[in-house]
Amino acid sequence: MPKRGKRYRALLEKVDLNKVYSIEEAAALIPQIKSAKFDETVEVHVKLGIDPKKSDQNVRSTVALPHGTGRSVRVLAIAKGEKIAEAQAAGADIAAGEEIIQEILDGRSDFDAVVATPDVMGAVGSKLGRILGPKGLLPNPKAGTVGFNIGEMVREIKAGRIEFRNDKTGVVHGPVGKASFAPEKIAENVRAFIKAVESAKPDGAKGTYLRSIYLTTTMGPSIKVSTSTAHQS
Template identity: 55%
Template sequence: MPKRGKAYQEASKLVERNKFYEVDEAIKLVRQTAKAKFDETVELHIKLGVDGRHADQQVRGAIVLPHGTGKTKKVLVIAKGEKAIEAEKAGADFVGAEDIIAKIQSENWFDYDVIVSTPDMMGQLGRLGRVLGPKGLMPNPKSGTVTFDIERAVNEIKAGKVEYRLDKTNIVHVSIGKASFDEAKLTENLSALVEAVIKAKPAAAKGTYLRSVTLSSTMGPGIKINAAKL
């Protein structure tokens, strides 16, 4: 395991390794342990009692956090005609169709955070699945990024919409704000995200659903939250 820096070691002293904290305590601690010289991102990691290898136990969705994430995302819209004009008016950073798809393919171009596509363009965009899939960039109807309502999709992403999905170890990792956010905003964002994940519980999931919940900043230690109280 790599040796941690001095700031991390100092921050770790504030956290009891085997203690499960209440949400308000955890929020205070995550702000205290964010010691870096930049405004660290606060992330929530939720281990779920599901097996993502089975289609009926997948957990995926999106939510607009009450106070956003503190980061403005660059949005690429794949659309034509009126929908392309709608995207430009809504404030999309990049808009295009076949030309943009070719640019991604030939130049390995990834200067954006989210792709929104109209359904009619997904046949062509889908061919880039091997490139976009591993980066989590492939649009998906469940996250609201495959839609004809381009204006709404762009506005929501710009307002702080986050997508949550299982990784290979059945953990959901989501940014819920910045260390500079006040405690009330971080608490409300955390509660909204947990509520969304609970609502997305698959019918096939058995036993304890929220197995563990951990809060951390970009460079800080993990803080365990009492999942039973959520």
């Protein structure tokens, strides 16, 4: 077991490790387990009953959090013609044509999300796949980041839409707000996230799908959340 610092141990005393909390109870604890000088991110971690080694059981989708993430997202939109202006009008921080591909190859990285229209994906995928792919930034139809409705995609991402996917251990992670959020807003975001994860359940998954749910902050301890309360409104 790793040795915990005095600050962390003090925060841990505020969480009953033998208790399984409702979403509302867990959200109400967030103000008590934050301690960093910065506004910590609130994260939800969901263990799924899937076999991540099987491609037909992998989970990947998006969710529009009702209260956003509390984080400003810099969106890059790559398109052609009038779609560039559409993306810019929708709030894209960078809206450009295929010429920006070379800039990214040269090291440009001042963006947190990338959307693109289908007519530029050939160039984007072949030239930027090795750069954007490992960072999870390569536009993908399944992630809702490829389409001719580029203005809508930009607005949704700026408003708090996030992508989630399971890791190699079958766990889905996602930011669901900031520690400064009111507990009820955190709870509503958590419910929206879990509902989206449930909606993305692969047909090949058997048995219990939601195995465990934990809520935590960037620097704080984890709070175990009841999977049954996730279904309550």
